[in-house]
Amino acid sequence: MKKNPKLFGGIILMAALGLVTFAGGLAFAQETFPTKPLTFIVSWSAGGGQDLVARALQRHLAKALGQPVVIINKPGGGASIGFSEIANSAPDGYTFGQLSPSVHSLKYMVRAGIDYVKFEPIMFGGYSPTCILVKKEASWNTLKEFLDYAKANPGKVRMGNSGHGGGWHIQAIEMERAAGVKFIHIPYKGIAPSYPALLGGHIEAIITSIADTFHLIQGGKLKAVGVASSERNKFVPEAQTFKELGMDIDFVTFYSWVGPKGIPKERVTILYRAFQKAIENKEFKDYCESSGVIISTKGPDEVAKFLAQEDKKWEKLITSAGIKPE
Amino acid sequence: MDSFQSIIQGFSVALTPMNLFFCFLGVFIGTLIGVLPGIGPAGSVALLLPFTFSLPAVTAIIILAGIFYGSMYGGSTTSILVNIPGEAASVVTCLDGYQMARQGRAGRALGMAAIASFIAGTLGVFLLQVMAPPVAQLALNFGPAEFFALIFFALILLAYLASSSMIKAFAMAAVGMVIGSVGIDGVSGVIRFTFGFNEFYDGLGIVPIVMGLYGVGEVLINLEQTFQRQIFQAQIGRLLPDKEDWKASAKPIIRGSLLGFFIGVLPGPGAIISSFVSYTVEKRVSQHPEEFGKGAIEGVAGPEAANNAATAGAFIPLLTFGIPTTATTALLLGALRIHGIIPGPLLLENNPDVFWGVVTSMYIGNIMLLFLNLPLIGIWVKLLRVPYGTLFPLILLFCLIGAYAGNNSLLEINVMIFFGFVGYLLRKTGFEPAPLIFAYILCPTWEESFRQSLLISSGDLTIFFKRPISAVLFSLAGVFILSSIFSSMKRKKLLEKIG
Numbered sequence: 164m165k166k167n168p169k170l171f172g173g174i175i176l177m178a179a180l181g182l183v184t185f186a187g188g189l190a191f192a193q194e195t196f197p198t199k200p201l202t203f204i205v206s207w208s209a210g211g212g213q214d215l216v217a218r219a220l221q222r223h224l225a226k227a228l229g230q231p232v233v234i235i236n237k238p239g240g241g242a243s244i245g246f247s248e249i250a251n252s253a254p255d256g257y258t259f260g261q262l263s264p265s266v267h268s269l270k271y272m273v274r275a276g277i278d279y280v281k282f283e284p285i286m287f288g289g290y291s292p293t294c295i296l297v298k299k300e301a302s303w304n305t306l307k308e309f310l311d312y313a314k315a316n317p318g319k320v321r322m323g324n325s326g327h328g329g330g331w332h333i334q335a336i337e338m339e340r341a342a343g344v345k346f347i348h349i350p351y352k353g354i355a356p357s358y359p360a361l362l363g364g365h366i367e368a369i370i371t372s373i374a375d376t377f378h379l380i381q382g383g384k385l386k387a388v389g390v391a392s393s394e395r396n397k398f399v400p401e402a403q404t405f406k407e408l409g410m411d412i413d414f415v416t417f418y419s420w421v422g423p424k425g426i427p428k429e430r431v432t433i434l435y436r437a438f439q440k441a442i443e444n445k446e447f448k449d450y451c452e453s454s455g456v457i458i459s460t461k462g463p464d465e466v467a468k469f470l471a472q473e474d475k476k477w478e479k480l481i482t483s484a485g486i487k488p489e
Numbered sequence: 490m491d492s493f494q495s496i497i498q499g500f501s502v503a504l505t506p507m508n509l510f511f512c513f514l515g516v517f518i519g520t521l522i523g524v525l526p527g528i529g530p531a532g533s534v535a536l537l538l539p540f541t542f543s544l545p546a547v548t549a550i551i552i553l554a555g556i557f558y559g560s561m562y563g564g565s566t567t568s569i570l571v572n573i574p575g576e577a578a579s580v581v582t583c584l585d586g587y588q589m590a591r592q593g594r595a596g597r598a599l600g601m602a603a604i605a606s607f608i609a610g611t612l613g614v615f616l617l618q619v620m621a622p623p624v625a626q627l628a629l630n631f632g633p634a635e636f637f638a639l640i641f642f643a644l645i646l647l648a649y650l651a652s653s654s655m656i657k658a659f660a661m662a663a664v665g666m667v668i669g670s671v672g673i674d675g676v677s678g679v680i681r682f683t684f685g686f687n688e689f690y691d692g693l694g695i696v697p698i699v700m701g702l703y704g705v706g707e708v709l710i711n712l713e714q715t716f717q718r719q720i721f722q723a724q725i726g727r728l729l730p731d732k733e734d735w736k737a738s739a740k741p742i743i744r745g746s747l748l749g750f751f752i753g754v755l756p757g758p759g760a761i762i763s764s765f766v767s768y769t770v771e772k773r774v775s776q777h778p779e780e781f782g783k784g785a786i787e788g789v790a791g792p793e794a795a796n797n798a799a800t801a802g803a804f805i806p807l808l809t810f811g812i813p814t815t816a817t818t819a820l821l822l823g824a825l826r827i828h829g830i831i832p833g834p835l836l837l838e839n840n841p842d843v844f845w846g847v848v849t850s851m852y853i854g855n856i857m858l859l860f861l862n863l864p865l866i867g868i869w870v871k872l873l874r875v876p877y878g879t880l881f882p883l884i885l886l887f888c889l890i891g892a893y894a895g896n897n898s899l900l901e902i903n904v905m906i907f908f909g910f911v912g913y914l915l916r917k918t919g920f921e922p923a924p925l926i927f928a929y930i931l932c933p934t935w936e937e938s939f940r941q942s943l944l945i946s947s948g949d950l951t952i953f954f955k956r957p958i959s960a961v962l963f964s965l966a967g968v969f970i971l972s973s974i975f976s977s978m979k980r981k982k983l984l985e986k987i988g
Contacts, residue, residue: 209535210823237897240690275687321945327678349944352675358812365632378811382833453829
C-alpha cells in the first residue's frame with residue numbers, strides 16, 4: 164500500500180462515500196416522520212409579539228416531534244415575505260410557519276399573491292382581541308364614554324395605527340362606521356413607535372391587540388378602553404366590548420400554524436398532534452397567561468373553515484373601507 | 490441611602506460567579522460581533538435568544554445587554570485599520586481613524602476609541618441609574634413635530650460632514666434622501682421604487698448599504714491600486730494615546746457622551762445618528778477644523794463616546810416604560826417578556842434585582858471591555874501586516890455573512906454588492922459616502938414626522954412654532970445658520986483686506 168499512496172487514498176475515499184450513501188439509505192429505511200430537523204418560518208422580526216409566541220412554543224414542539232425545530236425570521240412587507248416563503252416551500256411537512264390575520268388583509272391590499280388557499284392548515288392556537296388603548300390617566304373609563312366623546316368632537320380623537328392600510332387601520336375605519344364617529348388616523352411604521360406618542364400626549368388613542376401591549380397595560384401606563392371581541396376579555400375585564408354597545412364588531416389577532424398546500428395528510432396529523440402536545444405544556448400556558456394570549460385550539464379542518472370565513476369578512480371590510488390596494 | 494442599598498443589592502446579584510461569567514461571555518461576543526463587519530448586535534442577540542431561555546432572567550439580560558453595548562467597542566477596530574466599519578454606528582470613525590492608521594498612529598486611535606468608549610459607557614450607565622425616570626419623561630415630550638425640528642437641525646450639521654467639496658456632499662445627501670424613500674410610505678400606503686420586489690417594502694436596509702459603500706467598495710478600490718502598505722508596518726508606533734491626544738480628546742469625549750446619551754433615549758437608530766452628530770459638532774467647535782478627515786483624534790474620540798453612550802440611553806425607555814427604540818432593545822424586551830418580567834414602572838417594584846443587577850453588571854461589563862480591548866490592540870495592529878491578498882477575501886466573506894444574517898434575505902446581499910460598485914465609483918470620482926448615509930437614515934423619518942405633525946394638527950403649519958421644544962429647536966437652527974453665514978462673511982472680508 165505504501166508503494167501506491169494514490170490508490171490507497173482512492174480506496175479510502177470510495178469507502179467513505181459508500182458509507183455516506185449507506186447512511187442515507189438507513190435514514191430512508193426508517194419511515195416515521197420527522198427524521199430530520201424542521202423549519203419554522205416566522206414572518207415578523209425577532210422579539211415581536213408573534214415571534215415570541217413561536218419561540219415560547221419552539222422547545223416543546225421540538226420535544227413532541229423528537230427533532231430540533233429551527234426558527235427562521237423572514238420579516239418584511241407586512242408579513243408577506245414570510246407568508247410567501249411558507250407557501251412556496253416544499254410540501255413535505257418539514258417546513259411550516261405561523262399565520263396571522265394579515266394573510267387576509269394582504270390578499271386584498273397588496274399584489275403579492277398571498278391567499279389562504281395556498282396553505283395547508285395545521286392548527287389554530289390562540290388569539291388576542293383588537294382593543295383601543297388610551298393613557299392610564301385619560302378621563303374615559305368605558306368604551307361608551309370614549310365613543311361619546313369622539314362623536315361630540317369629530318376629528319379631535321387622534322388614533323394611532325400600525326400603518327396606512329394595515330389590518331388595524333382598516334378595523335378602525337369599520338369601528339368609525341359602526342359607531343358613527345370620525346377619528347383622525349395617524350399611521351406609524353408598526354405599532355411600537357406609537358407608544359411614546361400616546362404616552363406623551365401627542366395622540367389620544369391607539370388601535371392594537373391586547374397581546375402586543377399587555378406589558379404596557381400590566382405596567383400601568385395604558386388602559387384598554389374597549390375590546391373588539393364578542394365577549395369580555397379576561398385580561399382586561401373592565402373593558403367593554405363593541406357588541407355590548409350594539410355594534411357588530413369582532414376582531415382578533417390570531418396565532419395559527421400552517422404549511423404549504425399539499426402536505427400529505429398523515430404528516431399534517433403528526434404535526435397537529437405535536438402542536439397540541441406543545442400547547443398543553445405548562446411553560447407555554449404560563450407564557451400566554453402572562454402576555455395576554457388566550458389559548459383556543461382548532462384542528463386542521465376547523466382552521467380551513469375559519470380561514471375561509473375570515474377571508475369573506477376581510478373582503479367586505481376592505482371594500483367598504485374604501486382603501487385602494489396597491 | 491435607598492439608592493445606595495439598591496446598588497449594593499445590584500452588585501450582590503451581578504458579582505455571582507455565574508453572572509460574572511455570562512457578563513464576560515456577552516461582552517466578549519459583543520466585541521467580536523462589533524469587530525466583524527456586517528454582523529451586528531441585533532442579529533446575534535436574535536440568534537442567542539433561544540439559548541437564554543433556560544437561564545435565570547437576570548443572567549439572560551446580562552449576557553444579551555453585554556452583546557449590545559460590547560459591540561460598540563469593537564466596531565471601531567476595522568474602521569480604523571481597514572476603513573471598513575464593523576458596525577453601522579462606526580462609519581464616522583472611518584473618516585479620521587483610518588487616516589490616523591495611515592499615518593502610523595493606529596495604536597493611538599484604537600486606544601482612544603477603547604478608552605472613550607469606556608468613559609462614555611460608564612458615564613451612560615451612571616446617568617441611566619440616577620436619571621432614568623426624568624429623562625424618560627422628557628423624551629416623551631418628543632412627538633412628530635419635535636422630531637421634525639430636531640432632524641432639521643441635524644441635517645444642517647450635515648454640511649460639516651463634507652471634507653472637500655460642499656456641492657458633492659449635498660449631491661450625496663440628495664441621493665441618500667432618494668434612496669431612503671424606497672419602500673412603503675407609512676402615511677399614505679403608497680409603495681415607492683420597489684420595482685415589484687416585496688422585500689423592499691421596508692426600504693433597502695442600512696446594513697447592506699453601509700457594508701456595500703464602505704466594505705465592498707473599499708475592497709474594490711484597494712484591489713485596483715497596488716496599495717503601499719509598508720507605511721503601516723514600519724510605523725506602528727505607540728499603542729496608547731499620549732498626553733496631547735488626551736488633551737485634545739477630553740472635551741470631545743464628554744460632549745460625545747452627553748450627546749449620545751440623550752440622542753440614544755429618543756426613538757430611532759440612536760448610536761448611528763449620535764456618532765454622526767458628534768463628529769459634526771466636534772468639527773464645528775474645533776480650533777482647527779481643517780484637520781478633520783486627515784486624522785484628527787477628536788473625530789475618533791467624540792463619535793466613539795457618542796455611540797457607547799447611546800446604547801446606555803437606549804435602555805431608558807426600555808426599562809422605564811417597556812418601550813423599545815431600536816431593533817436590539819426590541820429583542821431585549823422580548824427576552825424580558827419570555828421570562829415573565831414586565832419592564833416599566835413595575836420593574837423596580839416587582840423585580841428590583843433584575844433592574845439593579847443589570848445596571849451594575851453594565852458597570853462591570855464596561856470595565857471588562859476596557860481590559861479586553863486594550864491588550865487586543867497589539868493583536869489587531871498586527872493584522873495590518875497580513876497581506877491584503879489574504880485579508881480582503883475574509884473581509885468580503887464577513888460582509889456577505891453580515892448582509893445575509895440581518896433578515897435571511899439573499900436580495901440584501903445583492904443590494905450590498907450593488908452598493909459596493911457604487912462605493913467604488915464614488916471613491917474614483919471624489920465623492921464621499923458619509924453624507925449619503927446620514928441623509929438616508931434621517932430623511933425618511935423627517936418626512937414621516939412632517940406629515941404626522943400635519944395630520945395631528947389637522948393641517949396647521951404653525952404647530953412647529955406653537956410647540957415649545959420644536960420652536961426652540963427651530964430658533965437654534967436659525968441662529969446657527971445666521972452665525973455661520975456671518976462668520977463666513979467676516980472671513981471673506983478679512984481675506985479681501987489681506988489680499
